[in-house]
Amino acid sequence: MAGVGRRVRETLPLLPFFTVVLIFLIVPTVTVIVSSVYADGVFSLDRIAALFTGTALTALANSVLLSGATAVLGALLGAVMAWLIVSSPPASMVRRAVLSLCSVLAQFGGVALAFAFLATVGLNGVLTLWVQQAFGWNIAGSGWLYSLSGLILVYTYFQIPLMVIVFIPALEGLRDQWREAAVSLGASTWAYWREVAIPLLTPAFLGSALLLFANAFAAYATAAALVSQGSPILPLLIRASLVSEVVLGQAGFAYALALEMIVVVAVVMLAYNLLVRRSARWLS
């Protein structure tokens, strides 16, 4: 009995934390999962079935395309930029500033990034006006900024910095001794990269790309600020079905869409964790 008493005393101080997480994280998540298969207390797969109809499938396909394209672009360009940063002097002010800017853009940008591109290539954007004066072209024409291609541009603007932040630790994990060992065995720089560095970095690179995919797939603020009409991607379709319950002819459809988002993000993050574990074997 004394054991039980101690266990209770040990657990008691953890209760406030568990309570807040339970109410504001677990309950909403469970609500989403349960409500997507229960309508008015009756089990029904109608809402799930509605995920496989026209609008929802189009939105899902667009979201996958947007996330995939920006994950690939962001991972490739971000890896190059991470390499540039790692090979610059470690404690310099420039490096600190670049890293701070990266984390602001990657994690806290949201709405602001939409307005950054409106001010750049929007109808009255600075670049738009420059190009118009210099060449007479209208680069903001047809409103492409508000469509999928515009979203790809704006998302790339926060995906590259995110890649920089998650990929730099892997690059820093490459030890100088490995290069020295390779060179002393007669390897050229190119051979070192091909035979040693790239194979070591591949799991981390793929893992980071997956994280970028999940990041873009779940991102809402930037798209919501940019696209005020129509719902080309999944997060905006969730907005539409939240704001107007019957817009899709199906009350509570937002739950099923949110479930779809949980499933996709969870699968991607699971794969990410597996790759990170693999990468940590060498680069830690």
Add this chain to the structure above:
Amino acid sequence: MRGAVRAGLWVMFGLFFLFPLYAMADFSTRNLIAGGRTGQAWSNLVTDDALYQSIVVSLLLAVFTVVAMLVLLVPTMIWVRLRAPWAKGLIEFLCLLPLTIPALVIVVGLRNVYLWVTYLLGESALTLTFVYVVVVLPFAYRAIDAALSSIDLQTLSEAARSLGAGWTTTIARVVVPNIWSGILSAAFISIAVVLGEYTIASLSGYETLQVQIVLIGKSDGPTSVAASLATLLFGFVLLLILSLVTRGQRSRRSRGIEPGVTP
């Protein structure tokens, strides 16, 4: 040759990232009617009532969230390390869970919970504090965890306790001063997250800064752009100060700024 490639790449990335920021500064100071420059959009940040109110609300939310997060997380994490190590895995899992469950999903499932919250506490944007505490958990957890890992918590607390300090004194006067850099990181990052949060606030119908920026953007572009640039600059300065203040205090692997899903 190598140097030229490197310089070329720096210029390319520099242009891509800095030009939109320059464009924001240009756009927000342009006088659309008379031509030339004007500071109207920037002065709107304090003179426009709705915008100013929303800035106050967002700043208050940031303060409340930081305080609630610290009060909730710091004692819990210390306690887990000292007295309840069996729960460490669970706490870590729960703290990192918001990375896998997007804010958008939380807000969809939050309606019933908030019916109760507003019933008990009244209709106020400040009730967002609770859900924001959850949203900042992954960032805060990593910063505090890194700081706790770098000190000998067991010895410190045993020394304090054997000198007669109670648990509250041990935590507040012995442990906390030793993990100051982690607490500062957690606080700064949480402030940046809260000031930039749009998803939950807009879909719950509260007028925070970001929500107001989008609303104003429909009629007054320059003011929205000015406010957006101001938040980006504020976040940048915050994180830059952080990286200078915590210089050398933490090891390479424990930097507070870590991967996460954008709000």
